[in-house]
Amino acid sequence: xxxxxxxxxxxxxxxxxxxxxxxxxxxxxxxxxxxxxxxxxxxxxxxxxxxxxxxxxxxxxxxxxxxxxxxxxxxxxxxxxxxxxxxxxxxxxxxxxxxxxxxxxxxxxxxxxxxxxxxxxxxxxxxxxxxxxxxxxxxxxxxxxxxxxxxxxxxxxxxxxxxxxxxxxxxxxx
Amino acid sequence: xxxxxxxxxxxxxxxxxxxxxxxxxxxxxxxxxxxxxxxxxxxxxxxxxxxxxxxxxxxxxxxxxxxxxxxxxxxxxxxxxxxxxxxxxxxxxxxxxxxxxxxxxxxxxxxxxxxxxxxxxxxxxxxxxxxxxxxxxxxxxxxxxxxxxxxxxxxxxxxxxxxxxxxxxxxxxxxxxxxxxxxxxxxxxxxxxxxxxxxxxxxxxxxxxxxxxxxxxxxxxxxxxxxxxxxxxxxxxxxxxxxxxxxxxxxxxxxxxxxxxxxxxxxxxxxxxxxxxxxxxxxxxxxxxxxxxxxxxxxxxxxxxxxxxxxxxxxxxxxxxxxxxxxxxxxxxxxxxxxxxxxxxxxxxxxxxxxxxxxxxxxxxxxxxxxxxxxxxxxxxxxxxxxxxxxxxxxxxxxxxxxxxxxxxxxxxxxxxxxxxx
Ligand SMILES: [Zn+2]
Numbered sequence: 001x002x003x004x005x006x007x008x009x010x011x012x013x014x015x016x017x018x019x020x021x022x023x024x025x026x027x028x029x030x031x032x033x034x035x036x037x038x039x040x041x042x043x044x045x046x047x048x049x050x051x052x053x054x055x056x057x058x059x060x061x062x063x064x065x066x067x068x069x070x071x072x073x074x075x076x077x078x079x080x081x082x083x084x085x086x087x088x089x090x091x092x093x094x095x096x097x098x099x100x101x102x103x104x105x106x107x108x109x110x111x112x113x114x115x116x117x118x119x120x121x122x123x124x125x126x127x128x129x130x131x132x133x134x135x136x137x138x139x140x141x142x143x144x145x146x147x148x149x150x151x152x153x154x155x156x157x158x159x160x161x162x163x164x165x166x167x168x169x170x171x172x173x174x
Numbered sequence: 175x176x177x178x179x180x181x182x183x184x185x186x187x188x189x190x191x192x193x194x195x196x197x198x199x200x201x202x203x204x205x206x207x208x209x210x211x212x213x214x215x216x217x218x219x220x221x222x223x224x225x226x227x228x229x230x231x232x233x234x235x236x237x238x239x240x241x242x243x244x245x246x247x248x249x250x251x252x253x254x255x256x257x258x259x260x261x262x263x264x265x266x267x268x269x270x271x272x273x274x275x276x277x278x279x280x281x282x283x284x285x286x287x288x289x290x291x292x293x294x295x296x297x298x299x300x301x302x303x304x305x306x307x308x309x310x311x312x313x314x315x316x317x318x319x320x321x322x323x324x325x326x327x328x329x330x331x332x333x334x335x336x337x338x339x340x341x342x343x344x345x346x347x348x349x350x351x352x353x354x355x356x357x358x359x360x361x362x363x364x365x366x367x368x369x370x371x372x373x374x375x376x377x378x379x380x381x382x383x384x385x386x387x388x389x390x391x392x393x394x395x396x397x398x399x400x401x402x403x404x405x406x407x408x409x410x411x412x413x414x415x416x417x418x419x420x421x422x423x424x425x426x427x428x429x430x431x432x433x434x435x436x437x438x439x440x441x442x443x444x445x446x447x448x449x450x451x452x453x454x455x456x457x458x459x460x461x462x463x464x465x466x467x468x469x470x471x472x473x474x475x476x477x478x479x480x481x482x483x484x485x486x487x488x489x490x491x492x493x494x495x496x497x498x499x500x501x502x503x504x505x506x507x508x509x510x511x512x513x514x515x516x517x518x519x520x521x522x523x524x525x526x527x528x529x530x531x532x533x534x535x536x537x538x539x540x541x542x543x544x545x546x547x548x549x550x551x552x553x554x555x556x557x558x559x560x561x562x563x564x565x566x567x568x569x570x571x572x573x574x575x576x577x578x579x580x581x582x583x584x585x586x587x588x589x590x591x592x593x594x595x596x
C-alpha cells in the first residue's frame with residue numbers, strides 16, 4: 001500500500017472486509033452483498049464516531065440499494081464545510097468501484113469529472129482491483145473520498161471557490 | 175445560418191410593412207424572395223436511395239464506391255445495411271461517428287450522458303455554439319446535416335447505472351432496422367468511453383449478448399492510445415486480464431498530476447478514432463486484416479500489436495459461457511474453414527494470373543507467418559494498467575469483534591439509520 005498516509009492505512013484495516021462477489025443484477029446474491037455493505041458501513045461509522053472523526057452520512061436512496069445519497073463534511077480552519085454526496089452502484093460492481101459524486105462542487109475544481117464525480121488518485125483503482133470483492137462502499141469512502149476532501153477542500157476554501165455557510169457549523173454538531 | 179436568415183426575413187417584413195411607397199415594397203419583396211431561395215438552398219440535401227458509383231461532383235459516395243472499382247472492397251454498398259453503436263461521444267467517439275457518417279453507414283446508435291462545454295473545444299467535432307446541448311443531440315444535429323441518409327438514434331443516459339444499462343441492452347437487441355439479421359440488432363459496438371468502469375459495463379453487455387465490439391482508449395496524459403477487437407469467447411474479454419495500455423515511456427508515478435484529471439490532444443484522439451474506424455470498416459466490409467490489438471505511442475511513434483486468448487479463469491460469468499460455446503463450435507468452424515480453403519484453392523490460381531500478362535511472380539501475403547506473441551508475455555511497450563485481484567491477508571482480529579450478529583437486511587438498514595441520526 002505505498003502512496004497512502006498512515007492514518008488512512010490503519011483506518012482501512014479496521015473496516016470489515018466483504019466476501020460476496022455480487023452486483024445489483026445478481027438477485028439474491030446482491031441482497032447478501034448488501035448486508036455485508038451495511039455491516040461494513042455500520043462498523044466504519046461507529047469507529048469514526050468513537051474516534052471523534054465523524055465525517056459522513058450515507059443511506060440507500062432506493063429499496064434495491066443501487067443508489068445512495070447522504071452528506072460528507074470537512075473541517076478547515078475550525079470551520080465545517082458540508083456537501084451532498086451521492087453515487088450509483090455500477091452494474092459491474094464490485095469489479096468496478098462506485099463513482100462518488102459531490103454535485104455541489106461540479107465545475108469548481110479540475111480534480112473532478114463531469115457531473116461532480118471526484119477524480120481519484122493513481123493509487124485507488126489498482127488497490128480496488130487487487131482487493132475485489134473484499135472492498136465495499138465503506139472502503140471506497142475511506143480510500144477515495146476522505147483523502148480527496150483532505151486534499152481539495154483547503155485549496156477550494158483558500159482560493160475562495162467555496163464559501164462557508166455560517167449556520168452549517170452549529171446546526172450539525174453532535 | 176438558418177436562424178440568421180429567419181431573422182433577416184422578419185426584419186425585411188417589418189421594413190416592408192412600414193414603407194408607404196408601393197414601388198419600394200415590391201423591391202423589398204424581391205429581396206425577400208431571393209432570401210427564401212437562399213434559405214432553401216442552404217437546407218439539407220435530400221436522401222439518396224441507392225449509392226451510385228457515378229463520378230460527378232454532386233454524388234457524395236463516388237470516391238467511396240471507387241474502392242470497389244479498385245478492388246479494395248467487394249461490395250461497398252453493403253455499408254448501408256450495418257448498424258454501429260458508439261458508446262461515449264467524446265473526443266474519440268464523436269470523430270468516429272462523423273467518419274462513419276461520411277462513409278454512409280446505415281445506422282448509428284449514440285450513447286452519452288454528458289453536455290458539450292467550452293473545455294471540449296480543444297478536440298474535434300463539436301462547435302462553440304453547441305455548448306450546453308447534450309453531446310448526443312449536438313452530434314445528431316451535425317451528423318444529420320452531413321449525411322441525411324444515416325439513421326441516427328441517440329440515447330442520453332449513463333450505461334453504468336442499473337436503469338441505463340437496461341435501456342442500453344434493449345436498444346442493442348432491437349432489430350427493427352434489419353429484422354432478418356442474426357444475433358443482436360447491431361453489427362458492432364464501439365467503446366469510446368474514457369474510464370475503466372464504463373468499459374467494464376460495455377464488456378458485460380457484449381459478453382451477455384455475444385456481441386463483437388471494439389474498445390478504444392487514449393491515456394490520461396494524451397500521448398498514447400490503443401484499439402482492441404473483442405469477440406466474446408474467441409478473444410480475451412475486457413475482464414479476462416487487467417487492461418493493456420501502451421507505456422508512455424515515462425514513469426507514471428513521476429508524472430505531474432497536480433490540479434488536473436486528464437490532458438487531451440485533438441491529434442492523439444483523431445489518430446485513435448481513425449485507427450478505430452479503419453478497423454471497423456475492414457471488419458464490416460471484409461477487407462485487409464482486422465487488427466486484434468493496436469497500440470500507439472505518440473512520443474516514440476511506436477505501434478505495438480498483439481493477440482490475447484480468453485482466460486479460462488475469467489471473473490466474468492458470461493465470458494466463461496461464451497468460451498464454452500466457442501469450444502463446442504470448433505468442429506463446425508474447422509469444417510467451414512476447410513471448405514473455404516478448398517474453394518479458394520480451385521479459384522485462386524486462375525484469378526492471380528488471369529490478367530497478369532507480364533508474368534510477374536506474385537508473393538502470396540498469406541504465406542508470411544504471423545509472428546504475434548503468445549498470450550503469456552507482453553510485447554515491448556505494453557503494460558497492464560491494473561493488477562489482478564489477489565488473495566488478501568486474513569482480516570485482522572479487530573474486524574471480527576466489530577461484526578454485528580444481526581443478519582436481516584431491514585434491521586441492518588435501521589441500525590445504520592440510527593447511527594446516522596445520532
Ligand atoms: Zn473474460
